[in-house]
Amino acid sequence: MTWSNNRRFLLPAVLSAILCATTAAHAQNEAYLAEQKALSEQLQHGKRLAEANCQQCHAIGIEGNSPHPTAPPFWSISERRPVDTVARMLLNHMKPEGTDMPTFQITEKQATDIATWINWVQPTSHGKRLVEANCGACHATGLTDESPHAEAPPFRELHKRYPIEALEEAFAEGIESGHPDMPVFNATVTQLSDILAYIATLSTEE
Ligand code: HEC
Numbered sequence: 602m603t604w605s606n607n608r609r610f611l612l613p614a615v616l617s618a619i620l621c622a623t624t625a626a627h628a629q630n631e632a633y634l635a636e637q638k639a640l641s642e643q644l645q646h647g648k649r650l651a652e653a654n655c656q657q658c659h660a661i662g663i664e665g666n667s668p669h670p671t672a673p674p675f676w677s678i679s680e681r682r683p684v685d686t687v688a689r690m691l692l693n694h695m696k697p698e699g700t701d702m703p704t705f706q707i708t709e710k711q712a713t714d715i716a717t718w719i720n721w722v723q724p725t726s727h728g729k730r731l732v733e734a735n736c737g738a739c740h741a742t743g744l745t746d747e748s749p750h751a752e753a754p755p756f757r758e759l760h761k762r763y764p765i766e767a768l769e770e771a772f773a774e775g776i777e778s779g780h781p782d783m784p785v786f787n788a789t790v791t792q793l794s795d796i797l798a799y800i801a802t803l804s805t806e807e
C-alpha cells in the first residue's frame with residue numbers, strides 16, 4: 602500500500618485555535634516553542650497518514666463513531682491499550698485477532714507519528730489542552746503548579762473537595778455560566794466530558 606503525501610491537509614479550526622492559544626501563553630519559552638513546532642509537524646503527518654490509511658474504518662478525530670462497526674474510534678483506543686504501545690503494534694505488523702484490519706508496511710517515523718496523533722485525540726489529552734487554553738490563566742491545571750489568580754482554586758484541589766458528580770455539575774456550571782472575571786466558555790458535550798476526564802487524572806496520579 603502507498604502512503605499518500607500529497608493529500609491536502611486541513612487542521613480543524615479548533616485544533617489550530619488551541620495551538621495558537623497555548624503557544625501565545627508560552628511565547629517567551631523558546632524550547633517550548635520548538636517542541637510545539639515539532640509536535641505540530643508530527644501531528645499533521647500522523648493525521649494525514651490516518652486519513653489515508655485508517656479512516657475508512659476508524660473515526661480518527663476527537664469524537665464520532667467509526668464507519669466500521671467493530672473498529673474502535675481512535676479517541677477510545679486508550680480504553681483498550683496504552684496508547685504508547687500503538688507504534689510498536691503497527692511496526693510489528695500485529696493486529697487484533699480475527700479481524701479484517703490490514704497490517705501496514707510502515708516506517709518507524711510513520712508509526713510514531715500516527716501514534717502521536719492517536720495520543721493527541723484521547724479525551725485526557727484533549728481535556729488538558731482545553732483547560733490549559735481556557736482556564737490556565739487563573740487556575741492551576743496541573744499536579745504541582747500554583748493558580749495564577751489567587752482566588753481561583755487549583756483544579757486538583759477541587760477534585761479532593763467534591764465527589765465526582767458534584768464536580769461535573771460545578772464544572773458544567775462554571776464553564777457555561779462563567780464566573781468572576783471569566784468569559785463564558787460554550788463547551789460542547791465532548792469538550793465538557795474531555796475536560797472532566799482530564800480533571801479525573803489529577804486525583805489518580807497523586
Ligand atoms: C479495514 C478496516 C480497518 C483499517 C483500514 C484499519 N483498522 Fe484498525 N481496527 C479495525 C478493527 C475491526 C479493529 C478492532 C478489532 C477487534 O475487534 O478487536 C481495529 C483495531 C485497531 C486498534 C486497537 C487494537 C487493540 O489491540 O486494541 C488500533 C490501535 C488500530 N486498529 C489502529 C489502526 C491504524 C493506526 C490504522 C491505519 C494505519 C488502522 N487501524 C486501520 C479495522 C481497521
Ligand code: HEC
Nearest residue numbers: 735736738739752753754771772775776780781782783786
Ligand atoms: C479569569 C480567571 C478565571 C478563568 C479564566 C477561569 N476561572 Fe474558574 N474561577 C475563578 C475564580 C476567581 C474562582 C473562585 C471564585 C468563585 O468560586 O466564584 C473560580 C472558581 C471556579 C470553580 C468553582 C470552584 C468552587 O469551589 O465551587 C470552577 C468549577 C471553575 N472555576 C472552573 C473553571 C473552568 C472549567 C475554567 C475554564 C473553562 C475556568 N474556571 C476559568 C477564575 C477563573
